[in-house]
Amino acid sequence: DAKTTQPPSMDCAEGRAANLPCNHSTISGNEYVYWYRQIHSQGPQYIIHGLKNNETNEMASLIITEDRKSSTLILPHATLRDTAVYYCIVRPDTGANSKLTFGKGITLSVRP
Amino acid sequence: NAGVMQNPRHLVRRRGQEARLRCSPMKGHSHVYWYRQLPEEGLKFMVYLQKENIIDESGMPKERFSAEFPKEGPSILRIQQVVRGDSAAYFCASSPKAETQYFGPGTRLLVL
Numbered sequence: 001d002a003k004t005t006q007p008p009s010m011d012c013a014e015g016r017a018a019n020l021p022c023n024h025s026t027i028s029g030n031e032y033v034y035w036y037r038q039i040h041s042q043g044p045q046y047i048i049h050g051l052k053n054n055e056t057n058e059m060a061s062l063i064i065t066e067d068r069k070s071s072t073l074i075l076p077h078a079t080l081r082d083t084a085v086y087y088c089i090v091r092p093d094t095g096a097n098s099k100l101t102f103g104k105g106i107t108l109s110v111r112p
Numbered sequence: 113n114a115g116v117m118q119n120p121r122h123l124v125r126r127r128g129q130e131a132r133l134r135c136s137p138m139k140g141h142s143h144v145y146w147y148r149q150l151p152e153e154g155l156k157f158m159v160y161l162q163k164e165n166i167i168d169e170s171g172m173p174k175e176r177f178s179a180e181f182p183k184e185g186p187s188i189l190r191i192q193q194v195v196r197g198d199s200a201a202y203f204c205a206s207s208p209k210a211e212t213q214y215f216g217p218g219t220r221l222l223v224l
Contacts, residue, residue: 043215
């Protein structure tokens, strides 16, 4: 079972920031928070991951609370092409138990 | 650097036939993961392999399914005596050291 909970859906206006929340209250000290997205039925696309500190790359920013029990993925300027299912996943970064356990994710709809 | 490649992209089989799905990981990646997405369902882990070794097969059905990742060549997911319930999208992911996984475009299997 997934160790994360996400709202089923949300929407935002094109050009605005999309803030996608995720709860992972049982996260362990050696587990990272990963975000992937799946656009329509394509292969999942890696977005970003982090352990404790906030992270930023060309796609998004990841904000992790100090107690690490929740996080927020931020798409700073959402476009129509960002419409997808977004998955928040926790897992160890290395080792035999490195499989990804996908939950239902959150469906983001970006409206014109 | 080419991404993860999967072929064929679409595969049609009749009940009882065999299906062979191939996955070529990204250059330099020696870890391969297979996931299955049944229609209208989430992504489920099947198997994790390193070169010539199966590390975790906890998600593989006990019968008819097998996977390999030989020293040379692509990883192969083999489904013997396919049934209609095997119709799904099969995704392969690769990583360099059991770290961030990068997914291929998937193989859509349709069993008639």
